[in-house]
Amino acid sequence: MIQTIDLRPLPASRAALLAAVPRAHVDPASALPIAEGLISDVIARGEEALLEQAERFDGVRPASLRVPSADIAAAVDGLDPVVRAALTEAIARVRAASAAQVPPPAETRIDDGAVVVQRWQAVDRVGLYVPGGKAVYPSSVVMNVVPAQVAGVRSIAIASPAQRESGGVHPTILAAAGLLGIDEVYAMGGAGAVGAFAYGVPSLGLDPVDAITGPGNVFVAAAKRAVAGRVAIDAEAGPTEILVIADATAEADLVAADLVSQAEHDELASALLVTDDAGLAERVIAALPALVERTHHSDRVRTALGGPQSAIVLVDDLEAAARFSNAYGPEHLEIQTADPEAVLESIDSAGAIFLGPHTPVSLGDYLAGSNHVLPTGGQSRFSSGLNTATFLRPQQVVRYDRDALARVRDGIRALSDAEDLPAHGDAVDARFA
Incomplete structure (x- = not known):
């Protein structure tokens, strides 16, 4: 029903690790x-x-x-x-x-009479x-x-x-x-x-x-x-993704339920478990068929879990699990380990992160308070989920008085001449004619 990928040991190079990441074929x-x-x-x-x-x-x-x-x-x-x-x-x-x-407006006093204000406009x-x-x-x-x-x-x-x-x-x-x-x-x-x-x-x-x-x-x-x-x-949002980092302390039935919950979105949905415990992997694999059989969208879930984008990934330890997750850049990342906070310290790429057995992705989809419009396809490695900043533009408001401008007049002239843009310096000099 779902493939197993053995990455013990994890590829050392970033290129090899990225190549080992399973993805939906969506372009x-x-x-x-x-x-x-x-x-x-x-x-x-x-x-x-x-x-x-x-x-x-x-x-x-x-x-x-x-x-x-x-x-x-x-x-x-x-x-x-x-x-x-x-x-x-x-x-x-x-x-x-x-x-x-x-973000609140911020005013920076560069010098006496020289102010730069950072404001945010919708x-x-x-x-x-x-x-x-x-x-x-x-x-x-x-x-x-x-x-x-x-x-x-x-x-x-x-x-x-x-x-x-x-x-x-x-x-x-x-x-x-x-x-x-x-x-x-x-x-x-x-x-x-x-x-x-x-x-x-x-x-x-x-x-x-x-x-x-x-x-x-x-x-x-x-x-x-x-x-x-x-x-x-x-x-450019694509099919949904869940990646669960779990160790031997995780409950297999809960992990399996969370994989199924995201797989029901779409046949191209990605569901991954990354674990350092082969026993947990076996228990999750054993739990999936019954869950899939009785879920409402069983055909859709079965296709998603059986696709090349979904997998049980075996790694040597939780440090390797974090490295794999960062390379994958999941939309949703669950950490179900004995010490989720310790694993979190090694995570830098994820759309949203859910810590512990009582914080499933389903919570974030509806009532956590976080936003569920999140980057997919590895985009969390360089972008964030939807938030107020999506609709805000930072603007800088600059205000200098005459004395403050005079103190940087020579520097502006030197730089404008060095760039062969003398009219820039002339525009400053004109204020002191």
């Missing part, structure tokens, strides 16, 4: 020509292109691309009270954690993408919207594919948007939705955005690559 570059074509079609034909793409990819032609405000209000009114309570709690927790991410308008394929993700509405609101974004729009059954955005997604006060929601998905956000659709009243965030399939990731530079993007 946004291969989807880029198709995504660019769909975006160009939206630029040229606007609403009609989006409607045709919905028919082609989602199997339905929405009655209206812009969701009426009355439908959002009705979705809120019709929301299951238990789900509403859970979403309300998730909003509060993510809002609290996001507020701690906003982008004006964002487009948030919420998937709607194999599952429904109201939690992704929360994870996208809340940090944008906390950052101070003025204008927020949401796109989510129309559902085949209803011809519109799923009511639970609409309800989550309504609970957050968002009334600009569009029934559109895929690369076309990304293009619509980036370039706008005048006939819809859809203005271009400054940033696009949110997970999606390979075509959404490719579309983000195509519009990056015109707008900011968070990341």
Whole structure:
């Protein structure tokens, strides 16, 4: 059901270690020509292109691309009270954690009369993408919207594919948007939705955005690559990943349950256990078949666990486990060991880290307060998950008085002449003529 990779001893070189890392075969570059074509079609034909793409990819032609405000209000009114309570709690927790991410302004006095102020300004308008394929993700509405609101974004729009059954955005997604006060929601998905956000659709009243965030399939990731530079993007998110570092003290049933929980997202989902204990590996392998058999999406889970991207990885010790994890750069990292904090000290690359047996990734997906929009495909080695900083731009405000400028006048002249840009020095000298 799941392969075993024996990395005892672990490859010494970084290149060899990276080559040993199992990955899903997902390449946004291969989807880029198709995504660019769909975006160009939206630029040229606007609403009609989006409607045709919905028919082609989602199997339905929405009655209206812009969701009426009355439908959002009705979705809120019709929301299951238990789900509403859970979403309300998730909003509060993510809002609290996001507020701690906003950096305060900082003023640095370089010299008497010389000040540099660091301030953070929110982008004006964002487009948030919420998937709607194999599952429904109201939690992704929360994870996208809340940090944008906390950052101070003025204008927020949401796109989510129309559902085949209803011809519109799923009511639970609409309800989550309504609970957050968002009334600009569009029934559109895929690369076309990304293009619509980036370039706008005048006939819809859809203005271009400054940033696009949110997970999606390979075509959404490719579309983000195509519009990056015109707008900011968070990341080219791919299929979900979980990596569990565990030792002999871990409970095999819990580890197996956590691997299954992420494998149910997608056939290309990655589920890895990295352990220094062959006995635990055997117990997890033994526990998986029964769990997979009785889970709701058993076929999907079985395919994901049996794919080349999932594995039980055997290493010599927990130091080697940490080295492997850092090379992999997981979206979600669980540490289920006798001393998780000690292992954490060796970890530098992960989207989000979950410590101990009572902190599963499922907690982070919904109610931990952390954000679940995280880098995949090894991108956590150089990028972070969605947070308030995604929507903020650092700006430096410089203020010098005449005396402070006079003290650096000669230095500016020396450097401007050295760079053969004498007008720079002339501009300073003019203030002392």
